[in-house]
Amino acid sequence: EAQVTQNPRYLITVTGKKLTVTCSQNMNHEYMSWYRQDPGLGLRQIYYSMNVEVTDKGDVPEGYKVSRKEKRNFPLILESPSPNQTSLYFCASSLQGHNEQYFGPGTRLTVT
Amino acid sequence: KNQVEQSPQSLIILEGKNCTLQCNYTVSPFSNLRWYKQDTGRGPVSLTIMTFSENTKSNGRYTATLDADTKQSSLHITASQLSDSASYICVVSAPTDSWGKLQFGAGTQVVVTP
Numbered sequence: 001e002a003q004v005t006q007n008p009r010y011l012i013t014v015t016g017k018k019l020t021v022t023c024s025q026n027m028n029h030e031y032m033s034w035y036r037q038d039p040g041l042g043l044r045q046i047y048y049s050m051n052v053e054v055t056d057k058g059d060v061p062e063g064y065k066v067s068r069k070e071k072r073n074f075p076l077i078l079e080s081p082s083p084n085q086t087s088l089y090f091c092a093s094s095l096q097g098h099n100e101q102y103f104g105p106g107t108r109l110t111v112t
Numbered sequence: 113k114n115q116v117e118q119s120p121q122s123l124i125i126l127e128g129k130n131c132t133l134q135c136n137y138t139v140s141p142f143s144n145l146r147w148y149k150q151d152t153g154r155g156p157v158s159l160t161i162m163t164f165s166e167n168t169k170s171n172g173r174y175t176a177t178l179d180a181d182t183k184q185s186s187l188h189i190t191a192s193q194l195s196d197s198a199s200y201i202c203v204v205s206a207p208t209d210s211w212g213k214l215q216f217g218a219g220t221q222v223v224v225t226p
Contacts, residue, residue: 042218058213090155098143098205103155
């Protein structure tokens with residue numbers, strides 16, 4: 001089944017403790033992207049990747065890192081999480097940047 | 113300033129009725145305009161995607177229109193069903209640094225009541 005998977009789905013952590021949220025797609029898509037969604041603000045793009053080893057900042061990249069070492073995976077890294085990073089995170093992929101995107105199920109992160 | 117504005121913020125409609133959601137954007141040029149449906153707590157699902165040369169596109173009871181001259185798009189839902197209750201998001205592909213950066217509207221929350 002073609003899909004985008006994210007892990008973990010739920011995570012509660014403490015300020016400053018490094019964490020990684022994984023994202024994987026099995027559709028051989030070139031483009032992948034991370035978003036956060038907060039009440040009243042809608043979806044905001046964090047980072048995106050047009051292809052392997054190519055990443056670019058979205059609108060809210062501060063406090064996040066990404067890497068794209070292989071086509072199927074696009075992990076989101078929070079080196080030192082803070083409470084303002086508490087949010088619902090979505091990963092998405094598409095064949096190329098201008099194509100229809102497929103979203104993962106979301107990761108709900110709480111930083112205390 | 114958000115480059116994609118959606119209206120209304122929310123609306124309540126009776127099952128079986130039609131409704132129209134609006135999206136105004138300032139992004140120029142743009143690659144394409146997309147409409148997504150997002151159920152609460154779930155990832156968005158694509159409804160339609162239109163390039164600047166397309167005027168209309170349908171997906172079942174959902175019909176999107178695009179006027180590239182006035183930079184306006186609308187999403188029309190026909191004969192609404194309870195399962196249409198969701199947030200509807202307008203997204204414009206904005207080639208600022210590359211074609212991968214997307215601009216999202218804040219969404220319109222639709223509630224369909226029996």
